[in-house]
Amino acid sequence: MDQLRAMEIFVEVARQRSFSGAARRLGITRAMVSKNVLALEEKLKARLLHRSTRDVSLTDVGQAYLEPCALAVAQAQEAARVVTHAGIELAGPLRIQAPSSFGSEWLADAVARFSLPHPQLTPSLHVDDALLDPIEHGFDLTIRVGGIPDSRALAIRPLAPCVGVLCAAPAYLARWGKPSSPEDLHRHQCLHFSHLTGGIAWHFKRGDDETTVRVTPAFTANNGLVLQHAALRGLGIVYTTTFLAWRDILEGRLVPVLGEWSLPLNHLSALYPASRQPSPKVRALIDFLLVEYQPVPPWDKALSEAGF
Structure with missing residues (x-):
């Protein structure tokens, strides 16, 4: 058994609450999903999932195991990505969509600076305040300020708080x-x-x-x-x-x-299709934006330093 692969499959089953859903997301058969989860349970000598004809749910042990398991999988994937894409020149089209306000005020400059070291990269930035479906419109990366869709087809990476x-x-x-x-x-x-x-x-x-x-x-x-x-x-x-x-x-x-009262906190988030790992150029842009906007985005840092 490839334990890391089995862990990845278990995490996807937990997220989808379905063996079939995890199989579709991962592009493998339902039987392969079941086989890996069973092998992982045998390895751990613990039952991780309750199965029924209609639903899959976590046992208490499975619930406790899920978070460290998901973290280990994410860290392994990130390590593999660093090795795989080290030294690769970013090239080709990169379609980005963002709200008009954030796109013009902040993202346009960030994308321009991101692109400078990669002359073969051809980004296009579509600014629109409509909540366009990223998959339907063919965007590689969508930036949202709030308005996060309830869709398992999209992976979401928080970039910064939106106050x-x-x-x-x-x-x-x-x-x-x-x-x-x-x-x-x-x-x-x-x-x-x-x-x-x-x-x-x-x-x-x-x-x-x-x-x-x-x-x-x-x-x-x-x-x-x-x-x-x-x-x-x-x-x-x-x-x-x-x-x-x-x-x-x-x-x-x-x-x-009314500064003593807070308004609902939204987040600036990056969205991309969850059915595949992000391409090197998408991953690189997300990493670039994380450095730009974390741990405190520059606009909030400027206000804080001025006493607001």
């Missing part, structure tokens, strides 16, 4: 005042991002306190940069992200409000 912030121009606050509580937003002009998963219900948390305010938007757009321009003109309080607002906050053009 929401409410802010307004000094001129607006001089005219309307600062809200002192989320409920005060009812008497304010609110600039609303139409792709928020909560709709016009803005959610807030402060310690153990949570509250939701249904705002009446004075202006709505499906693009964060559009809303930010409106806020800079003094139109109202904008629900935006720190990766967009950070420079305007640092330079005083926008002022955060």
Whole structure:
């Protein structure tokens, strides 16, 4: 028995809750999946899975084993990738999709710098705020800010936290005042991002306190940069992200409000088809972005260093 391969198969069965699903994902037969899991159980002298005609579930031992097993598999795959792709020149097309705001503000520059040492690489960056299906549209890598699909066809790699912030121009606050509580937003002009998963219900948390305010938007757009321009003109309080607002906050053009309340935390994530290992160029770009945005993304680091 190839124990590492058996461990990889067990992890996939646990994720899919199905022998057949794991077989399809791994491109092997169901019988091969069953044989490897059984051999692994015999090797460990422990039952890892409950089997039934309709479902597969983890035993207590299997649940305890899953996390260290998945970590060992991931580390082995990463080690193999480093050896296999060491010294390989990245070349050919690389199709990337990202939201308009993040794509133009941050990703375009990152992709350009990533491409400089690889003259044979031909990246194309498609910026669009629609939640396009990466597989259907043929993207090698999709960057999402929240809006993660519930799809087993996609592998997801978190890149950075995406922190929401409410802010307004000094001129607006001089005219309307600062809200002192989320409920005060009812008497304010609110600039609303139409792709928020909560709709016009803005959610807030402060310690153990949570509250939701249904705002009446004075202006709505499906693009964060559009809303930010409106806020800079003094139109109202904008629900935006720190990766967009950070420079305007640092330079005083926008002022955060209700800073003691936190908004729901989203994540900046990389998505790619789960049916295959990412190609060297996709893997290399993900690694590059991880270095760019972790452990703290540069926009949040700049705000933190300035005391925000």
